[in-house]
Amino acid sequence: xQSVTQxxxxxxxxxxxPVELRCNYSSSVSVYxxxxxxxxxxxxxxxxxxxxxxxxxxxxxxxxxxxxKSQTSFHLRKPSVHISDTAEYFCAVSPDKxxxxxxxxxxxxx
Amino acid sequence: xxxxxxxxxxxxxxxxxxxxxxxxxISGHRSVSWYQQTPGQGLQxxxxxxxxxxxxxxxxxxxxxGRQFSNSRxxxxxxxxxxxxxxxxxxxxxxxGWEGNTEAFFxxxxxxxxx
Numbered sequence: 001x002q003s004v005t006q007x008x009x010x011x012x013x014x015x016x017x018p019v020e021l022r023c024n025y026s027s028s029v030s031v032y033x034x035x036x037x038x039x040x041x042x043x044x045x046x047x048x049x050x051x052x053x054x055x056x057x058x059x060x061x062x063x064x065x066x067x068x069k070s071q072t073s074f075h076l077r078k079p080s081v082h083i084s085d086t087a088e089y090f091c092a093v094s095p096d097k098x099x100x101x102x103x104x105x106x107x108x109x110x
Numbered sequence: 111x112x113x114x115x116x117x118x119x120x121x122x123x124x125x126x127x128x129x130x131x132x133x134x135x136i137s138g139h140r141s142v143s144w145y146q147q148t149p150g151q152g153l154q155x156x157x158x159x160x161x162x163x164x165x166x167x168x169x170x171x172x173x174x175x176g177r178q179f180s181n182s183r184x185x186x187x188x189x190x191x192x193x194x195x196x197x198x199x200x201x202x203x204x205x206x207g208w209e210g211n212t213e214a215f216f217x218x219x220x221x222x223x224x225x
Contacts, residue, residue: 042218098145
């Protein structure tokens with residue numbers, strides 16, 4: 001069975017500071033890895049994904065995540081956050097169906 | 111290209127009633143998955159339909175059921191509603207090849223409140 005752990009339920013940070021949202025997974029088979037973002041009263045939007053190839057994946061809005069097989073991690077990072085990045089972030093794995101972590105609430109303060 | 115459409119957006123029902131939620135996937139997508147989101151349990155997988163067949167199922171009681179039509183639209187039904195069924199129900203659509211839900215697109219969800 002697969003599982004995802006997001007250790008930080010909330011991450012407060014000031015605008016323009018760097019941030020890292022942690023994600024660890026457990027799986028006995030190869031998986032695909034994802035980060036989704038959810039804004040208030042909205043569905044989930046795909047932020048970035050790792051399917052194969054380069055272990056560093058990037059999104060169009062400055063986020064990046066690195067797949068680390070030995071540490072079974074897929075941490076999300078951004079070097080400088082904006083107020084508009086305030087949202088809930090979900091890490092997910094998928095051998096066939098998406099299994100989500102419990103989410104990390106990123107709160108960016110001015 | 112239209113996104114995933116879920117109707118209705120908001121719903122209030124009484125305990126014991128039943129409810130049907132609808133999801134229209136992105137054109138050309140054959141897989142539809144349903145998720146329940148609650149503050150306590152997070153996002154939990156309900157089931158997935160592909161070409162009118164249930165392909166995957168989560169750990170929910172039989173009161174939760176679904177179906178998919180030939181045009182890939184899907185409905186989810188919950189019978190004998192309980193207070194604990196109050197949640198945001200999210201539908202996700204994907205092309206649904208062997209990769210499964212490698213790129214899933216979500217609707218805005220239906221907020222169900224059971225009173």
